[in-house]
Every structure is written in C-alpha cells, then in structure tokens.
Amino acid sequence: MIEEAYPGASRARPTPAEEATTETFLDGFQQILADAAVTGRRLTRPEIESRRLLGARAAEAGHGWRALVRAHLTAGRAGRPAGADPDSVLAVVEQAVDAFADGYERAQRHVVRREEAARREFIDDLLHGRGDPGQLASRCERFGLRLSRTHSVAVAGGPEGYDESDPVPRQVADELFARFENRRILFTTKDGRMVCIAPGDQDDVLTWFGKLVHARVVGSQVAVGRPRPGTVGIGHSYEEALNALDVAQRMGFDDPLLRAADLLVFPVLARDRPALMDLVRHTLGPLEQARGGAQPLLDTLTAYFDSGCVATVAARELSLSVRALTYRLARIHALTGSDPTDPGDRYTLQTAVVGARLLAWPGRPL
Known part of the structure; x- marks a missing residue:
C-alpha cells in the first residue's frame, strides 16, 4: 500500500468517489501556484512532499499519467495569478509536476514489486504443492490459469543459471508471449532454470518454448512433464520435468527436447x-x-x-x-x-x- 512507501499517507486520504476524478490529485495546487508564482520562490519541502503524496495516491488509484499531466497544465493556465511572470508560473508548474511524477513513479514501482512478489510466491506454492488447494485455485485465475484444464510444465536447464532479470529469460518470455498472446500460460525462473506452464492440450506452446531456449542457450535441454489435472498435478508435472533433466544428465542423453512420458522406465x-x-x-x-x-x-x-x-x-x-x-x-x-x-x-x-x-x-x- 501507499502507506508503506509513504508513512503518514493516510492523512486526509480522498474517498473512493473523490479518487474517480483527476482534480482530486490537484488539491492545494492552485494555492501553491498563487503564492509561489507571485513571489518567484521555489516550492517548500512540505509543498513538494504534498505533491509526491498525491502522485502516489493517483498511481494507486490507477489514473493514467497523460491525463494527470494535462490536468496540471490546464490548472496552471487557468489559475495563473494576475501580473505573475510567465516564467515564474512555468517554474512552479515544473516543480509541482516533477514532485508529483516522483511520487507517482515510486508508488508504481512499489506496486510492481508487490505484485511480482505475490506472483513468485504463487508460482512457488504451485510448483511445490504448498498451501491450501482452494486458495491456490482462486489465485490461479488471477494469474491466468484455468484449473478445469490439465497443464504441463516445461523446464529448461543449461550450463548457466538465470533469473527473470537476465536478458535471455526476458527475450524468451517476450517472444513466447508475442506468439501466444491469447493463450493462458505462465513463464518464470526457478532455481536458475526457465519454467513454462501451459494447458496440457497445447503442446505447441511448450515445443516452441524449447526451440526458443535451444536457439539462445548453447548446451540447453528442455524437459516436458506429462499433462496433469489440478494444482497438485502442476506440481507433479514440474517434478517429472526435473527428473527427466536429471535422467538425461546421468544417462548422457543430448536431445534438446525431452519428454517425461518417454523416460518412464528410468524412474521405475x-x-x-x-x-x-x-x-x-x-x-x-x-x-x-x-x-x-x-x-x-x-x-x-x-x-x-x-x-x-x-x-x-x-x-x-x-x-x-x-x-x-x-x-x-x-x-x-x-x-x-x-x-x-x-x-x-x-x-x-x-x-x-x-x-x-x-x-x-x-x-x-x-
């Protein structure tokens, strides 16, 4: 929440009805403009902090940046004090928008980090079968999975470990979602490996995932677990894919794409x-x-x-x-x-x- 990024943000918080309009986030701007533009002074620390706080609230309320900037410019033109130097008015608007943007961007980063943490926690719970199945099922829909279908998990292993901030996983994810933008799939990294979860009847997604990885990582192998139903099934498919990679390493298999269904004799x-x-x-x-x-x-x-x-x-x-x-x-x-x-x-x-x-x-x- 915004209070976590900005202590004290709960003071004078706008109501939900007020948050529906961009004017809510211009609170106090006219007064600052009328005072500072006439004297030509810079904004005080409390004034800058008030702009940052409103920027953060606007980001959390989901308002678009373009409309907020336009509202500031419109208010600056309409509220220009009589006789004020145009350069002073522009300087005040510039400082106010800059502080507002700082709060807006910081709040957005905070929300993104929070959402990413929730996403990674969900994927960890899903792959390892942790947590209440009912809660996992409710979270699945939020992250694009329908548990009424079976799912398969593909795991890519290679000579190097990756996390999602590395260039290779980002490129693989970008091309994967560009090609299958309307499919309900998940991509992540786990323990240095790239992981893709797709509906069990959409093998073309996981095959393409394997081709993308093989084209970018020399010596890589992708293992695909069998389609399984439910949240527990996703965890089982993930374990099968991991075991297939382990078997391939022990047995010296160098196939770029491995299928757990073809290697069942080895776990037996x-x-x-x-x-x-x-x-x-x-x-x-x-x-x-x-x-x-x-x-x-x-x-x-x-x-x-x-x-x-x-x-x-x-x-x-x-x-x-x-x-x-x-x-x-x-x-x-x-x-x-x-x-x-x-x-x-x-x-x-x-x-x-x-x-x-x-x-x-x-x-x-x-």
Missing part, C-alpha cells in the same frame, strides 16, 4: 534404489577386477547395447577394431558369467548398465 528402475544397487553390484561388480577398472568395459557394454548389439557399429563408436571389441565382450563374459551376445543374458546386463548410469557407478561407490 530408480524407485527401488536398494534393489537397483544390488543388481549393479551383483551383475557388474566383477568388472572392477579388470585391468584399468570397470569403466572401460562398462563403456563397451553401453556402446554395444546402444548400437543394437551390432559389433561393427559399436567398435566404430569406441574407435576400436572389431577384434578388440570382441575380446572385450569375451572378457566381460569371463568376469561376470553373463554373455552380452546371448539374448538370455542380455536383458540383465543391459538393465544393470542402465542402473549403473543412474547410480553414477563406478565413479560413485555403491
């Missing part, structure tokens, strides 16, 4: 962490006995499975001869007792390799 594997650790330890643990440790042989398995178990393609990926690759596969068989080329053993080995990447093994002990 990671959900029972003790069992996954036991699988990796039992199946791949013997690789640590190899000369050079487990990592080279684990990389061999990864390339082999990623190639569709085609030895020539995997050897090319690893810059090895097919003979060297075959030797490594045989060494893995000898150490683990599981043959990567055997369909019966392949599923267990491939699941264990995925688990090792999720657990960051062998770099991180089990």
Whole structure:
C-alpha cells in the first residue's frame, strides 16, 4: 500500500468517489501556484512532499499519467495569478509536476514489486504443492490459469543459471508471449532454470518454448512433464520435468527436447534404489577386477547395447577394431558369467548398465 512507501499517507486520504476524478490529485495546487508564482520562490519541502503524496495516491488509484499531466497544465493556465511572470508560473508548474511524477513513479514501482512478489510466491506454492488447494485455485485465475484444464510444465536447464532479470529469460518470455498472446500460460525462473506452464492440450506452446531456449542457450535441454489435472498435478508435472533433466544428465542423453512420458522406465528402475544397487553390484561388480577398472568395459557394454548389439557399429563408436571389441565382450563374459551376445543374458546386463548410469557407478561407490 501507499502507506508503506509513504508513512503518514493516510492523512486526509480522498474517498473512493473523490479518487474517480483527476482534480482530486490537484488539491492545494492552485494555492501553491498563487503564492509561489507571485513571489518567484521555489516550492517548500512540505509543498513538494504534498505533491509526491498525491502522485502516489493517483498511481494507486490507477489514473493514467497523460491525463494527470494535462490536468496540471490546464490548472496552471487557468489559475495563473494576475501580473505573475510567465516564467515564474512555468517554474512552479515544473516543480509541482516533477514532485508529483516522483511520487507517482515510486508508488508504481512499489506496486510492481508487490505484485511480482505475490506472483513468485504463487508460482512457488504451485510448483511445490504448498498451501491450501482452494486458495491456490482462486489465485490461479488471477494469474491466468484455468484449473478445469490439465497443464504441463516445461523446464529448461543449461550450463548457466538465470533469473527473470537476465536478458535471455526476458527475450524468451517476450517472444513466447508475442506468439501466444491469447493463450493462458505462465513463464518464470526457478532455481536458475526457465519454467513454462501451459494447458496440457497445447503442446505447441511448450515445443516452441524449447526451440526458443535451444536457439539462445548453447548446451540447453528442455524437459516436458506429462499433462496433469489440478494444482497438485502442476506440481507433479514440474517434478517429472526435473527428473527427466536429471535422467538425461546421468544417462548422457543430448536431445534438446525431452519428454517425461518417454523416460518412464528410468524412474521405475530408480524407485527401488536398494534393489537397483544390488543388481549393479551383483551383475557388474566383477568388472572392477579388470585391468584399468570397470569403466572401460562398462563403456563397451553401453556402446554395444546402444548400437543394437551390432559389433561393427559399436567398435566404430569406441574407435576400436572389431577384434578388440570382441575380446572385450569375451572378457566381460569371463568376469561376470553373463554373455552380452546371448539374448538370455542380455536383458540383465543391459538393465544393470542402465542402473549403473543412474547410480553414477563406478565413479560413485555403491
């Protein structure tokens, strides 16, 4: 409120009916003009403060700046004291409007900061599922979301962290809202990442968001959570997007646009962490006995499975001869007792390799 920016502003506060007219905010201006213009003096501190206070009230009441300036100029011309020097009249009007503008701008900044704080608090509560669902629902409409629809959340991660004051998020937001100005979407930054919330049936918004981010941030990835209903669903979609980014980093996926729906197998594997650790330890643990440790042989398995178990393609990926690759596969068989080329053993080995990447093994002990 204005009282927070201007202590004592509640004195002689205009009524709501009075606030409807610009003349309300010229209170005392004619008297100041009549006195100061005749003597040629500058406005006193109390007079300047009175103009600032009225400017602040005008901003809070929602009056347009152009109409307020026009009202001051009109009052200055109509109330010009007889015999007063025109330069003195202009000087008084200039000082009064300058002080009025100072109060007006300061109040506007205060309102903007207050609204932005409320918006960020709302988005934080929404993404993390905090607060009363009923209150969240009532606040959603204010910020452009309709909870009768499902929503998806896209999260953009990159090598650098951002907040909303940085140039890149501002550019992304400007282009996003310029293209989809009639859509009910939200854009923000959270923990250094850019976040976009859109109706679940408007995938084109989130796809375009991903393209905008990828075009401006080298090495960026955008993950999209599944469409979910209600305020709690938005939080779940956000968590899915975050988890998808984490999985992509652990698994070495470099796709610019990731969809949580395509990566559901990884949360399933990671959900029972003790069992996954036991699988990796039992199946791949013997690789640590190899000369050079487990990592080279684990990389061999990864390339082999990623190639569709085609030895020539995997050897090319690893810059090895097919003979060297075959030797490594045989060494893995000898150490683990599981043959990567055997369909019966392949599923267990491939699941264990995925688990090792999720657990960051062998770099991180089990």
